Amino acid sequence: MNALASHAPVLLVAVPLLGAFAVPLIGKLGRGARDTFVGLIVAVTAALAGLLAANFFAGSGAPSVYVLGGNGFAIPLPSGMTVPIRILFEVDGMSAFMTLITALVTLTGAYFSFSYWRERSGGGMYYSLLLLLTAGIFGMELTGDMFNFFVFLEITSIAACGLIGFRVWLKQSQEAGFKVMTLYTLSGLLVLLAVALLYGQHGALNIAYLASQIGTLGAGIVDKVALGLLLTGLAMKAGAVPMHMWAPDAYGEAPAPTSAVLVANSQASLYGLFRVLFTLFGVGVSIATNAWILIVLAVLTIFVGVTMALVQSDIKRLIAFGAVSQIGYMLLGVGVGLVRRAALLAGGGSLADSAAGLDYGFVAMQGGIFHMLNDAACIGLLFLTTGAVIRASGTRDLNKMGGLAHKMKWTTIFFVIGAFALAGVPPFNGFASKLLIYEASFKVSPFLSVIAILSSIMLLAVFVKAFQGAFLGSKTGLADNATDAPLGMLIPMAVLALVVIAFGLFPGFFIDTIVTPAAKALWFGRDAYLGAVLGGG
Amino acid sequence: MNVGNFPFVIAALLVAFGLYALLFKRNLIKMVIGVSLVETGVNLFLVMLGYRSGGVAPIYTYAPEAKEMVLPTPQALTLTSIVIGLATTALLLSFAVFVHRHYGTLDVRKIKELRG
Numbered sequence: 300m301n302a303l304a305s306h307a308p309v310l311l312v313a314v315p316l317l318g319a320f321a322v323p324l325i326g327k328l329g330r331g332a333r334d335t336f337v338g339l340i341v342a343v344t345a346a347l348a349g350l351l352a353a354n355f356f357a358g359s360g361a362p363s364v365y366v367l368g369g370n371g372f373a374i375p376l377p378s379g380m381t382v383p384i385r386i387l388f389e390v391d392g393m394s395a396f397m398t399l400i401t402a403l404v405t406l407t408g409a410y411f412s413f414s415y416w417r418e419r420s421g422g423g424m425y426y427s428l429l430l431l432l433t434a435g436i437f438g439m440e441l442t443g444d445m446f447n448f449f450v451f452l453e454i455t456s457i458a459a460c461g462l463i464g465f466r467v468w469l470k471q472s473q474e475a476g477f478k479v480m481t482l483y484t485l486s487g488l489l490v491l492l493a494v495a496l497l498y499g500q501h502g503a504l505n506i507a508y509l510a511s512q513i514g515t516l517g518a519g520i521v522d523k524v525a526l527g528l529l530l531t532g533l534a535m536k537a538g539a540v541p542m543h544m545w546a547p548d549a550y551g552e553a554p555a556p557t558s559a560v561l562v563a564n565s566q567a568s569l570y571g572l573f574r575v576l577f578t579l580f581g582v583g584v585s586i587a588t589n590a591w592i593l594i595v596l597a598v599l600t601i602f603v604g605v606t607m608a609l610v611q612s613d614i615k616r617l618i619a620f621g622a623v624s625q626i627g628y629m630l631l632g633v634g635v636g637l638v639r640r641a642a643l644l645a646g647g648g649s650l651a652d653s654a655a656g657l658d659y660g661f662v663a664m665q666g667g668i669f670h671m672l673n674d675a676a677c678i679g680l681l682f683l684t685t686g687a688v689i690r691a692s693g694t695r696d697l698n699k700m701g702g703l704a705h706k707m708k709w710t711t712i713f714f715v716i717g718a719f720a721l722a723g724v725p726p727f728n729g730f731a732s733k734l735l736i737y738e739a740s741f742k743v744s745p746f747l748s749v750i751a752i753l754s755s756i757m758l759l760a761v762f763v764k765a766f767q768g769a770f771l772g773s774k775t776g777l778a779d780n781a782t783d784a785p786l787g788m789l790i791p792m793a794v795l796a797l798v799v800i801a802f803g804l805f806p807g808f809f810i811d812t813i814v815t816p817a818a819k820a821l822w823f824g825r826d827a828y829l830g831a832v833l834g835g836g
Numbered sequence: 837m838n839v840g841n842f843p844f845v846i847a848a849l850l851v852a853f854g855l856y857a858l859l860f861k862r863n864l865i866k867m868v869i870g871v872s873l874v875e876t877g878v879n880l881f882l883v884m885l886g887y888r889s890g891g892v893a894p895i896y897t898y899a900p901e902a903k904e905m906v907l908p909t910p911q912a913l914t915l916t917s918i919v920i921g922l923a924t925t926a927l928l929l930s931f932a933v934f935v936h937r938h939y940g941t942l943d944v945r946k947i948k949e950l951r952g
Contacts, residue, residue: 446913453920457927464931470938471949477864477931478950484871484924485858491917492851492878498910499885548950 307351308365308388311398311437312451315344319430326423334413337426341409344433348402352813355395360816362391362824362831364443383505383832389443391828392820396668396813397440397570400675403798404563405433407791411556411683414787418690425465425554432458432560439567443832445494446504448571452490452536455564456483462561463553475548482535482545489532493525500525506579507832510825514582526584529575530592536568539630540599543623547607550619555686558615559679562622566671569626573633577821578828586641593634594743598750600627605754608761613695614688617765618681621721621758625674631751632667632736633821635743636660640822650823659742664818665810666735672814673720673728673802680717680795684710687784687792688769697768704770707783711770713792718762720799723755728802731810843884850877864932864942868925875921879914886910 303310318340326333355363365388409429416422435458438451460483464476498504500521501512513522531542538546546565550558576589604624611617639660643653654661687710692700704711720727723734733755740747783789802809820828850873857870886907892899894908932942939947 446916450916450920453924457920457923460927460931464934467934470935473931473934473938474947474950477928477935480924480928480931481858481867481871484928485874487920487924488871488874488878492881495878495882495885495910495913498913504909552950 303347304350304354305365307347307354308390308441309367311344311347311351311441312434314340314347315430315434315437318344319427319434322427322430323423326426330417333423333426337409337430338413340430341406341433344437345402345406348398348437351390352395352399355390355392356813356816360392360819362389362820362828364389364831365441382503383508384503386447387443387505387832388441389507389828389831390441391824392816392818393570393573393668393824394440394820396672396817397567398437399813400566400672401433401436401440401563403672403795404559404675404679405429405436407679407683407795408556408560411686411788411791412554414785415554415556415686415690417787425462428458428461428465429557429560432462432557432564436560436564436567440570443506444504445497445506445509448506449487449491449494452568452571453487455567456480456487456536459483459549459553459561459564462557463549465554469552472552475545475552479545479549482542486532486535489528489535493528493532496521496525496528505832506574507829510579510581511829511833513580513584514829516583518580518584522580523584526575526580526589529579530572530589533568533572533575534596537565537572538600538623538626539596540603540623540627543600543603546623547616547619550622550682551613551616555615555682555689558619558622558682558685559675562678562682563675565626566629566675569629569671573821576637578825581825586637586644590634590637590641593630593637594747597627597630597634598747600624600630601754602627602750605757605761609757609764612697612768614697614700614765614769615682615685615695617697617761618678618685621681621761622674622678624754624758625670625678625721627754628670628733628736628751629667629674631740631747632663632665632670632732634667635736635740635747636664636667636818636822638743639663654819654822659739661818661822662735663739664822665814666732666739668817668821669806669810669814670729670732670736672809673732673799676795676798676802677717677720677727677729680713680792680799681721683788683792683795684714684717687788688714690784691782692769697765700769701772702770702774705774707770709789710784710792713789713796714766714770716796716799718759718766720803722759722762724759726800726803728799728806731803731806839887839889843880843887847877847881847884850874850880862944864935864944864947865929867944868928868932871928872921872925875917875924879917879921882910882914882917 325336367386435451435454442448460476460480464472466472535542549561601624604620608617608620689695720729723729737748854870854873858867888904888906891904891906894905936942
């Protein structure tokens with residue numbers, strides 16, 4: 300058990316990766332064998348993520364390092380200096396938290412897919428892509444090496460675009476696939492250019508080593524250019540406005556079960572962004588400038604996402620714009636935290652004390668990070684219900700569907716839960732995290748809170764419109780032969796709905812056990828993150 | 837042979853041309869060429885980072901005595917990046933083929949089902 304737990308980081312990448320390439324072979328044995336195999340792989344991966352997280356959150360909270368291909372990772376130079384050269388996985392609170400999100404979303408998405416593809420032909424390669432995407436996301440969240448981060452980023456890009464354009468018979472999906480792939484590639488190349496600049500400047504690719512170099516030497520002009528490129532590339536891949544053009548197409552045109560996994564992919568880029576801002580460039584640059592860039596991106600993302608959702612008549616695209624706006628809330632929470640962190644560092648305050656005293660900057664971080672998990676659960680629920688709605692009504696146009704509530708009572712209930720949660724209505728989970736963000740951002744500027752609250756209210760209006768269009772009204776001809784979703788679709792939805800309600804009813808418990816360690820890892824965990832690698836090995 | 841900073845200028849030019857093609861060309865295939873050019877520019881930049889004037893290949897077997905070697909890491913990175921580039925270009929081109937099949941054109945101005 301201990302050996303398994305210590306190898307969990309690499310297994311999280313290896314198991315889905317091997318699974319992805321084995322699926323086409325197993326698929327030759329028939330659909331049942333393939334579904335069983337994929338279900339097994341996904342379950343094992345989720346169990347490993349759970350084990351990794353449980354092990355970490357029950358432990359001392361110190362980051363752990365996993366070395367690929369050797370026991371030690373450092374070579375001593377003749378000068379006595381040691382440089383970490385091997386490829387590392389490094390797990391801290393934030394990484395462990397992110398793996399939980401990814402595991403939740405892929406587990407429900409994959410099990411929903413079994414029913415989804417049962418009624419259609421094909422779908423063989425679909426599971427390969429889904430598992431490949433999972434492996435890439437886990438890799439991004441666990442790696443301690445900049446170049447590996449780029450490689451995993453590109454794996455997710457290729458697999459995600461394969462999923463978006465999977466249904467080649469739909470012309471919109473091909474258009475979306477081309478557009479998203481172009482922007483993903485561009486963002487990947489920006490990241491690669493930044494990695495190249497950092498390598499040229501410091502001669503290393505290890506995140507901890509680069510961070511300590513930047514911290515001691517101060518960021519030079521090359522480092523700042525690299526920071527700018529990383530910020531642009533990762534914000535683009537996370538779907539922050541004004542680089543969001545691809546996001547609604549991607550979420551909207553992908554098959555319903557994978558839209559949520561694509562959101563998890565965007566969140567992994569967001570994780571990369573936070574890692575860059577807090578660990579790599581946590582010291583040595585003007586943090587306040589970075590923070591305000593994040594806040595501007597956040598406000599734009601929240602506002603534009605919600606306003607664009609208001610005018611949609613395609614139910615999936617409407618929810619896709621809702622998903623875009625939620626990325627803004629995470630950026631806002633962490634941006635506000637970063638502003639406060641810069642002020643505390645400039646004033647010589649202790650970050651650990653401020654976290655213990657629940658300083659508003661730390662609360663903002665908690666809110667932003669908690670919202671990542673909440674968003675994954677409720678946006679995942681909404682995308683799954685949308686899949687069931689489109690299956691039953693045969694259209695995505697809200698003006699053409701109606702009266703589905705007569706036939707699909709469970710789907711209706713799940714849709715309402717997801718919509719209320721995303722719009723931040725108590726007692727669902729979206730409220731718990733959004734309240735923290737509202738309160739904390741009010742301390743920086745009331746304007747930020749006003750935008751955040753107003754957008755949440757508008758989001759509620761968006762969902763009322765969607766609900767009214769799809770579920771209410773008379774039993775029109777379209778809804779007459781509709782049935783509720785099969786059990787295979789309802790169970791994943793029910794799991795997510797339970798998560799949404801549990802997080803909404805007991806936010807204190809979840810914040811204490813998993814969110815606070817993650818927030819602490821970013822807030823003052825930089826030294827521990829660096830020390831775990833540079834302390835030797 | 838001493839090449840100075842010339843390859844860096846070429847790399848920057850390649851990236852600039854690629855971005856130009858990506859932003860201002862209306863044809864999907866030309867956009868793919870643009871992406872490919874940016875990729876080549878970044879790859880050239882990576883290789884140049886590890887280049888040492890007069891260096892030999894970083895292979896110890898039969899290496900001449902007291903000769904400087906070029907850095908092996910950027911070459912490994914570039915190889916990885918080239919392989920990834922192959923996959924993205926192939927995927928982009930296959931999307932372009934399917935787009936052409938559905939819309940009958942490669943002109944981005946006429947491919948606009950997804951707007952707003």
